[in-house]
Amino acid sequence: RTDRTFTMLKPDAVEKGHIGAILEKINASGFSIVAMKLTHMTTQDAQAFYAVHSERPFYGELVEYMTRGPIVAAILEKENAVEDFRTLIGATNPADAAEGTIRKLYAASIGENAVHGSDSDENAAIEGAFHFAGREMF
Numbered sequence: 001r002t003d004r005t006f007t008m009l010k011p012d013a014v015e016k017g018h019i020g021a022i023l024e025k026i027n028a029s030g031f032s033i034v035a036m037k038l039t040h041m042t043t044q045d046a047q048a049f050y051a052v053h054s055e056r057p058f059y060g061e062l063v064e065y066m067t068r069g070p071i072v073a074a075i076l077e078k079e080n081a082v083e084d085f086r087t088l089i090g091a092t093n094p095a096d097a098a099e100g101t102i103r104k105l106y107a108a109s110i111g112e113n114a115v116h117g118s119d120s121d122e123n124a125a126i127e128g129a130f131h132f133a134g135r136e137m138f
């Protein structure tokens, strides 16, 4: 079964010049890129995207971080995409992330963790539609 997931290479990963290395790893792990762009989220965008976290103590910090520079937003296709991509990126906290995962390699902290991966098929569709129009998905 071919599924889709949504990812963002977050501002820290873009700032450090890790776009190429992370995309290489994504492709090498069997994911196809079906939508992709460099974009800069506004405060309103980030507040809306992370509305589920609005009551968390780190919400303000999260919005600041995600809006401080451009991100790469992408939709990825693969069998079992959501689960396999979360395995590839590793635990939210890079200190807990498995060897070889994207967060183990490129993330600095639980807050600045380099990459996003949707946590369900439903959220993948919602998050993809947040960033891309139908004609931008291939």
Ligand code: CMP
Pocket (backbone or CB within 6 Å): 053, 058, 061, 062, 092, 110, 111, 112, 113, 115, 116, 117
């Ligand atoms: P992600 O799981 O992609 O989406 C929610 C984000 O909130 C998470 O990545 C981190 O960037 C951030 N986050 C989660 N937990 C914490 C925390 N305890 N402190 C700061 N930021 C966090």
